[in-house]
Amino acid sequence: MSPIRDELDLFPSAPSKQGEPRWVIHDPIRNKFYEIEWRVFEVLRRWHYGSDHHIATAVNRETSLNIDNDFIENVRNYLSSHQLLRADNKESTKLFLENIKKAKKSWLVWLLHHYLFFRVPLIKPDHFLNKTFPYVKFLFSPTILWSICITGLLGIFLLSRQWDIFFHHFVDLFSVKGILFFLIALVISKVLHEFGHAYAAKYYGCRVPIMGVAFLVMWPMLYTDTNESWKLKHRRQRFNIASAGLAVELSLAAIATLLWTLLPPGNIRDMAFVIATVTWISSLFINCNPFMRFDGYYLLSDISGIPNLHERSFNVAKWWLRETLFDLGEPAPEVFSNRTQTILIAFAFSVWVYRAIVFIGIAILVYYFFVKILGIILFAIEIVWFIGMPITKELFEWWKRKSSIIGNTRTWYSLGALSILLMLCFLPLTSKISSYALIESSAYNSVYSDVPGKLEKLFVEKGSTVKVGQVIARLRNHKYNYQLDQINNEIGLQLKLRNLTSVDTRLRQESSMIIARLSKLKSEKKSIEERIRKLTIVSPIEGKISEINKELTIGQWLGVGEKFASIKKDGQAQITSYVSEENIFRLKRNGTCRFYYKGGILPPLDCKVTNMARASEQIMDKPILSSSAGGEITLEPNNLNLVTPRDAIYKITARTINPKIKLEQSQLGTLNLQIENKSLAGSFWRWTTATILRESGF
Structure with a gap:
């Protein structure tokens, strides 16, 4: 047996829970x-006995422990894999070189890992x-x-009395000064955290040999090597060392919060605000997070008395998953x-879900941050x-156990449950949508x-009779x-230049540009003439003026969507609404629907879809359904100073089935x-293909 390296130190540590x-x-x-635990310690004390049998016999004879040769073999493998044995013979040297070869990575793997x-x-x-302690x-x-x-x-008490001011102060962060203060506060808090x-x-x-910066997917994070805390007996x-950085940040947040409540407006108060917000958020939502290897993880590990908490909980959770799916009968x-096992399993699954969300988010961020082709590569990496890779490794573990898995009764139950889940994913689900709507004659x-x-x-005035095309207002x-x-004037100038191209060589070379400019000007002229018209x-229809906007006065400036009057004829009620691009293609033509009055002032009405727009609306003819009037459609000005829908919307109309409904005036409501029917799998497939097509352009 290879001897243990002479330069290694052995310290008593804190006992287990x-x-x-x-x-x-x-x-x-x-x-x-x-x-190491007690059994390993007793084995190491007798390592010089030279053989598995002699060590196991001595431990069993001199202590209350009961170990066998297999345990000694496991200890030797552990020491060898971590290079804790001396390589002073041919066999140990060969093993040492094999471990080095396994640890050595190809340049591609090294590059990926270090990226x-x-x-x-x-x-x-x-x-x-x-010197400074x-x-x-x-x-x-x-x-x-x-x-x-x-x-x-x-500070928190005084802040509660100024909460509105504190909350609205967040707006100042979205400025050059705010971003600069944020970066300064972040650097200060993180440096003090590490110290x-x-x-x-x-x-x-304890000795502190190194302080530096680590990069997680190119995101910098300061770190301090406090590994010597493992020498401590308690x-x-x-725990105090692991929580010290968090304590510093919380102290900084407490002081900055109190200063913000006491200081007059100015740069110092702004800096106190930024430091308070950065440190509170950093401390409570990042450093306390046990799902990543931040301070919260090490604190939880010390509190629970379970070192290497992530890996050990992962091992227990993977074992539980195999037993649940396949009933292999393997020991934990x-x-x-x-109780502890249940907590570890729940913790492991929580970590996996959290990390999946975080890593997918980081991958998407990297994709949009870099040039598209490089972003795709880094996203995939x-x-x-x-x-x-973690999923693949676990699938390999399943493959190693294929002889036990195949033919196992529990396996068939698991396959049955999986089949049911897949059926549910592909099963078309009945669904409805609701949209803001307007009912009128x-x-x-x-x-x-x-x-x-x-x-x-x-x-016109209320009660006036109007014909199609009759002027209502100017x-x-x-x-x-x-x-x-x-x-x-510009068109006239371009026409003169075009006429001169036949006699001017220089202008003849620019004739295509003149023609293009002339075409653009004519298009703009047509647009302006349409606006003047x-x-x-x-009046778009023949009928009677049923309503006049009483707030209108001569000389008043009116914006887009200002209502003038309402014109109606008796007949079936018509309902107008707008739906998104995603839903327009799923609507059933001539399908049934139901209109609910806003506030439930009248009973709902059964109706039928009569028309669905084939193209998206560029200008809403019912601006009362926009978000500015309480609806769901956001409008924004375009380059022609017209207010248009921000997203693609499609107009639909429906008529009430009951022909005897009469309306004195239009009413708002909701159209169901x-x-x-659409399955979850189909929705995911459409979303995936749409995303690929949208992002495929270079």
């Missing part, structure tokens, strides 16, 4: 620590910490702790109480490395302004007349529409 003694092996060359995560050591702070030692006193607690409570860990380690006599001391990788139209202008004259907008004059408001 069950009270079992533990020790730590320290490899000073690599500054790595390995925690996803790598560390850059920056400073060796131990000497600096030794006497000046900061007072910060570890109970007096400082209570002072910070009181400061935090007072909190370092000084806490120094407080308990778990509480390790570790023995825990039923992250998905494969972080999500695909079938020969009922509300007349709105399509362009802005000043009201010059109103030609607007004036001098801006359009000015634009028309400008374009006419719309300044004259005419039946849409074609």
